[in-house]
Amino acid sequence: MGKKRAERITGDPGAVPHSAHTRASGSVELSTRMLVAALRGPHCPIMASALTVLLHGCWLAGHSGVWGGREFPKPTIWVSPSRVVALGGSVTIRCEGWYLGMEFFLRKAGPGHPNLQVQTVPDGTVAEFPIASVSREDGGSYTCDYRPITEQNRSSQLSDPVEIIVAAAPLDFTNANIARLGLGAVVLLVLGLILAEAFYSRPRGAP
Known part of the structure; x- marks a missing residue:
C-alpha cells in the first residue's frame, strides 16, 4: 500500500488525471x-x-x-498661414498622421490638375506640401492620407477636406508705386494748367 502511494505521488506532475479527461x-x-x-x-x-x-x-x-x-486613423490636414491666399502668394498644406515612418499623399479634387503629391517622412508625423506661387488652378479642395513606408498594403482613411480660396491680388502700395502715382498726378495737374492757360489767354471772339 505504501509503495503504490509513493508511486502515485512521485508520478509525472504534468500528467492530467483520468478523471479530468473524463469530465x-x-x-x-x-x-x-x-x-x-x-x-x-x-x-x-x-x-x-x-x-x-x-x-x-x-x-x-x-x-x-x-x-x-489594415486601416490607420485618418490624418489631420490644414493650410498655413491662411486658407485664403492672394494670387501669386504662398501657402503650405500640412498633413499630420499618427505614427512615424509614413508616406503621405496629397490629393486635389477635380480634373485637370496633377492631383497627387507624395511626401515621405521617416522621422516625423507631419508632411509639408508648399505652394510657392499660388495660381487660380491651385484653389480647391484637398485631402490627404498616409501609409507605412515598409507596408504598402496598409493605408489610412482619407482626411477631412480643406479648401484653398484664391483671392484677387491686392493693390501694391510700395514706395516705388506711390512715387509713380504721385508723378502721374503731377503730370496731369501740369497738363490741366497748360490747357487752362491756353483757354483763358486766347482773344475774346476768336473761334
Whole structure:
C-alpha cells in the first residue's frame, strides 16, 4: 500500500488525471448534443440565419481591415498661414498622421490638375506640401492620407477636406508705386494748367 502511494505521488506532475479527461470529454459531448438539439429544434431556420449573418460579418471585418489592422486613423490636414491666399502668394498644406515612418499623399479634387503629391517622412508625423506661387488652378479642395513606408498594403482613411480660396491680388502700395502715382498726378495737374492757360489767354471772339 505504501509503495503504490509513493508511486502515485512521485508520478509525472504534468500528467492530467483520468478523471479530468473524463469530465472534459463529457463537457464536449454535452455541448455537442446541445448544439445538435438546437439545430434540430423548431427555431433551426432562425438560428441558421443568425449564424450566417455572424459569419458574413466576420468575413467583412477581416477583409475590410477592421480586425486585420489594415486601416490607420485618418490624418489631420490644414493650410498655413491662411486658407485664403492672394494670387501669386504662398501657402503650405500640412498633413499630420499618427505614427512615424509614413508616406503621405496629397490629393486635389477635380480634373485637370496633377492631383497627387507624395511626401515621405521617416522621422516625423507631419508632411509639408508648399505652394510657392499660388495660381487660380491651385484653389480647391484637398485631402490627404498616409501609409507605412515598409507596408504598402496598409493605408489610412482619407482626411477631412480643406479648401484653398484664391483671392484677387491686392493693390501694391510700395514706395516705388506711390512715387509713380504721385508723378502721374503731377503730370496731369501740369497738363490741366497748360490747357487752362491756353483757354483763358486766347482773344475774346476768336473761334
